[in-house]
Amino acid sequence: MTTMFDCIIVGAGPAGGAAAYHLAKRGHSVLVLEKDTWPRQKPCGGGVSPAIAQWFDFDFTPAISTTVKKIRYTWKLSDPVETEIVKPMWMVRRDVFDQFLMQQAVDVGAKLQTQTEVTGIKFKSDRWQVNTNAEPLEAKYLIAADGTKGPMAKWLGLKQSKLRQSLIAEFPVSGQIPTFEFGMVKNGSIWGFPKADSYSISIATFRGSEPKDLSKDLTQYANKMGMAASNSMVDHPICLWDGDKTLHTQNALIAGDAASLADPLSAEGIRPSILSGVKAAEAIDQALGGASNALEKYTQIIQKEWGADMVWAGNLAGLFYRFPGIGYKVGVKVPVATQLISKILCGELRYADVIDKAKKSLSPF
Ligand SMILES: Cc1cc2nc3c(=O)[nH]c(=O)nc-3n(C[C@H](O)[C@H](O)[C@H](O)COP(=O)(O)OP(=O)(O)OC[C@H]3O[C@@H](n4cnc5c(N)ncnc54)[C@H](O)[C@@H]3O)c2cc1C
Numbered sequence: 580m581t582t583m584f585d586c587i588i589v590g591a592g593p594a595g596g597a598a599a600y601h602l603a604k605r606g607h608s609v610l611v612l613e614k615d616t617w618p619r620q621k622p623c624g625g626g627v628s629p630a631i632a633q634w635f636d637f638d639f640t641p642a643i644s645t646t647v648k649k650i651r652y653t654w655k656l657s658d659p660v661e662t663e664i665v666k667p668m669w670m671v672r673r674d675v676f677d678q679f680l681m682q683q684a685v686d687v688g689a690k691l692q693t694q695t696e697v698t699g700i701k702f703k704s705d706r707w708q709v710n711t712n713a714e715p716l717e718a719k720y721l722i723a724a725d726g727t728k729g730p731m732a733k734w735l736g737l738k739q740s741k742l743r744q745s746l747i748a749e750f751p752v753s754g755q756i757p758t759f760e761f762g763m764v765k766n767g768s769i770w771g772f773p774k775a776d777s778y779s780i781s782i783a784t785f786r787g788s789e790p791k792d793l794s795k796d797l798t799q800y801a802n803k804m805g806m807a808a809s810n811s812m813v814d815h816p817i818c819l820w821d822g823d824k825t826l827h828t829q830n831a832l833i834a835g836d837a838a839s840l841a842d843p844l845s846a847e848g849i850r851p852s853i854l855s856g857v858k859a860a861e862a863i864d865q866a867l868g869g870a871s872n873a874l875e876k877y878t879q880i881i882q883k884e885w886g887a888d889m890v891w892a893g894n895l896a897g898l899f900y901r902f903p904g905i906g907y908k909v910g911v912k913v914p915v916a917t918q919l920i921s922k923i924l925c926g927e928l929r930y931a932d933v934i935d936k937a938k939k940s941l942s943p944f
Pocket residue numbers: 589590591592593594595612613614615619621622623624625626627695696697698724725726727728729730745746747772781782815816817834835836837841846847848849850852
């Protein structure tokens with residue numbers, strides 16, 4: 580007889596791990612299906628806002644590779660700004676971080692099944708049948724946390740994410756500070772984040788049509804920085820938030836990158852993935868308890884707690900990348916602006932608060 584789970588979560592990244600932890604902690608039977616071998620490498624800069632700690636009752640220290648207290652910006656490799664940030668930011672290796680989070684979920688009762696690819700889903704009047712490369716499984720509810728490349732959004736009939744090209748390369752150097760390079764790529768940026776014993780350089784565009792190939796830009800930049808051109812360049816698409824969308828359907832929710840929640844100005848995706856995983860778990864817990872509108876409310880909560888601010892991030896990204904030279908001078912270089920940006924990155928401030936402050940300071944005019 581097939582075991583019936585309260586919830587099957589597809590994908591063991593930050594969204595899936597956060598959801599699994601909070602559902603298992605509430606006593607529900609949870610199965611996480613992950614197609615890759617585990618722990619898996621996720622191409623990612625690994626900059627994490629310490630604000631995520633507020634959603635958990637355990638200490639993330641073992642999952643942090645290093646913390647950083649400064650960030651640096653340049654415009655076409657010159658005109659640099661270096662600034663202290665309000666709170667140390669975490670830099671993580673994603674294989675370690677994702678495994679740590681998932682282990683916390685397993686410790687409170689979640690089941691993780693790796694090398695198990697979901698190959699199809701079917702709703703059967705009151706439950707989901709989940710087909711895999713192994714045996715079919717069943718659950719009352721589903722969470723799609725299968726990232727940018729996963730098939731779940733399409734299968735659930737929800738809006739699919741728009742993919743943007745992005746590349747990352749890792750170099751065995753230490754002692755670097757997080758750096759954002761502007762003006763090197765049209766409509767985009769390059770960002771370098773340190774780990775304890777390495778430095779990863781990511782590149783992406785944030786608006787406009789896709790460039791043909793970003794690998795040349797990344798290689799050129801790495802060479803200029805004195806880092807040997809790497810043959811370990813990996814491409815992995817990013818999905819930036821591009822408007823609120825429905826994140827629920829019959830007995831199922833979508834979370835994290837699969838729901839395109841990443842910040843369209845900074846590409847920060849880990850924090851919104853975790854936020855959505857936490858909120859998805861709360862919604863399914865309520866639905867299992869009989870609340871008929873809990874899944875619908877999940878869409879509304881994510882719109883209110885994340886989407887509303889991403890409207891501003893999207894507007895700022897549009898403005899900044901249209902006039903990046905001016906944006907750098909008046910928006911990035913000014914000391915008060917760098918402090919505000921660092922507060923946003925640390926989760927201390929929302930874009931809406933920044934806009935409010937700007938409106939107030941301009942009000943006499
Ligand atoms: C180059 C680059 C740099 C980045 N840098 C940062 C950064 O510094 N900070 C930050 O906050 N964000 C960054 N991001 C974004 C961040 O990596 C993502 O937002 C985050 O990983 C999303 O987490 P997730 O749990 O939604 O999905 P993922 O972490 O992608 O996890 C999804 C999981 O689902 C699994 N899966 C997919 N399909 C199936 C299937 N059919 N069956 C079973 N399993 C399946 C996948 O194997 C994967 O493990 C970066 C992204 C890129 C591409």
